[in-house]
Amino acid sequence: MPPLTQLFQFLRRRGFRSSATCTSWARSRTAPSAHSPRSTGLSCSSTWAASCRRHLLGPGCPAGHENQRPRLRQPPRGRIPNALLYGGDVAFSPYGEYWRQVRRICVLHLLSLKRVQSFRYVRQEEAALLVDKIRAAAAVAASSGAVDVSRLVVNLTNDVICRVAFGRKYSAEGGGAAKIQATLAEFAALLGTVEIGEFVPWLGWIDRLRGLDRRVRDNSREWDAMLERVLEDHCSGNEEGDDLVDVLLSINDKDENVGIALTRSNIKALLLDVFAAGTETTFTTIDWVMAELIKHPKVMERAQEEVRRVVGSSPKVEEELLEGMYYLKNVIKEILRLHAPAPLLVPRETIEDTQLEGFNIPAKTRL
Structure with a gap:
């Protein structure tokens, strides 16, 4: 019963949260090396794959990877x-x-x-x-x-x-x-x-x-x-x-x-x-920003210094002043990298047989 074995391996450690179970499952099934970007599994109804590299599936594909992105459609x-x-x-x-x-x-x-x-x-x-x-x-x-x-x-x-x-x-x-x-x-x-x-x-x-x-x-x-x-x-x-x-x-x-x-x-x-x-995404991001700044007081001090310097004598922080807060924007970007509000992309399905960084991905595989 291989499909059932994979299913219960997929769910046994992390309950039923998609992001956590996919991460745990991908790490346990990655091959041939520990740094492989992709894992696949076969269920009774479909073949599916998980990639840890967002640019291969989402927008913003960097130069040199255009031909590696599979042709996708919504499942x-x-x-x-x-x-x-x-x-x-x-x-x-x-x-x-x-x-x-x-x-x-x-x-x-x-x-x-x-x-x-x-x-x-x-x-x-x-x-x-x-x-x-x-x-x-x-x-x-x-x-x-x-x-x-x-x-x-x-x-x-x-x-x-x-x-x-x-x-x-x-x-x-x-x-x-x-x-x-x-x-x-x-x-x-x-x-x-x-x-x-x-x-x-x-x-x-x-x-x-x-x-x-x-x-x-x-x-x-x-x-x-x-x-x-x-x-x-x-x-x-x-x-x-x-x-x-x-x-x-x-x-x-x-x-x-x-x-x-x-x-x-x-x-x-x-x-x-x-x-x-x-x-949901806004609250999650702000919550993580506060948590990480409390955890890293030196970063908080530098961000506070930048805010006070940019705002100056203004009685409140206007939106146009945010453009000059480069350090704060970089802090937020780093926190978004560490704690993505939406950890999984919307699932897609390959239209035809393709290759993803050396791996053969059959048609109708959910990514």
């Missing part, structure tokens, strides 16, 4: 992304006309430079509120204990994205911040979960037995209820402003070049993409 969508993302998000949608159009919408309407700059006042207001909250918490903690900065940063990222995407903050409601964060944490955990039935279909009952199907269903319902409420508020005129919901609702009328008609589910999928990607 069939898994059950979990399909259930959570309405079958219409950007990251997991298969290549085709729909994917091209929603990607165009994101680039031109949601993430353009003009659009990002238009929400500058939101970032400044929320950053100022964060500083005030830290000062107030520090004054109280002087006699009672430490300040939980991580919790405050989570609230910051949630509030910024809520105001940008939905037009208002939901953390002001009773238990709103805690509920959103719990739902988002479960969403991220589910997307990073290894689905046994995807690799061995006849073992899909294990996913149901361990409660995975129920968790996906419950999380999907929670997101749908929240997003439906947001759309209803905007459609009924209860929300004012020009947030991302307004942009998406008006695209069908204002952009004649869009080759598709956005449905309500499509809009929810794109909003969930924006919310999940904007909050």
Whole structure:
């Protein structure tokens, strides 16, 4: 039973977290040397491979490697992304006309430079509120204990994205911040979960037995209820402003070049993409930055000196001043290298037999 042996070796050490299990499995199966970039495995339904070198699969391929990158396409969508993302998000949608159009919408309407700059006042207001909250918490903690900065940063990222995407903050409601964060944490955990039935279909009952199907269903319902409420508020005129919901609702009328008609589910999928990607990755990066700076006080001192020198007599740090903080930017880049917010690329599938740095990769191999 070789496929079953590989499956349980894949899962036995690290539970069901995709990034950890792939790393452990790749190290144990690497051949012929300890520095090989690629490992392969055979399951009952598909052949799959793991590469530790991002440039071979993702964008930014360096000179000399162009011919080594295999021809790729998006593999069939898994059950979990399909259930959570309405079958219409950007990251997991298969290549085709729909994917091209929603990607165009994101680039031109949601993430353009003009659009990002238009929400500058939101970032400044929320950053100022964060500083005030830290000062107030520090004054109280002087006699009672430490300040939980991580919790405050989570609230910051949630509030910024809520105001940008939905037009208002939901953390002001009773238990709103805690509920959103719990739902988002479960969403991220589910997307990073290894689905046994995807690799061995006849073992899909294990996913149901361990409660995975129920968790996906419950999380999907929670997101749908929240997003439906947001759309209803905007459609009924209860929300004012020009947030991302307004942009998406008006695209069908204002952009004649869009080759598709956005449905309500499509809009929810794109909003969930924006919310999940904007909050989870930002919070994770800031959390690691704080942890590493505390661990390396000399680096923190040098970063603080640069910030004070660049800001000078200005009463607050303006966004344009960040361009002159070269050392701080390098610190953040190094932390992103050490602690990637998204440790795995979206899976791809080879179109034809190919070679990857001397290894033969058959067609229809998931990478």
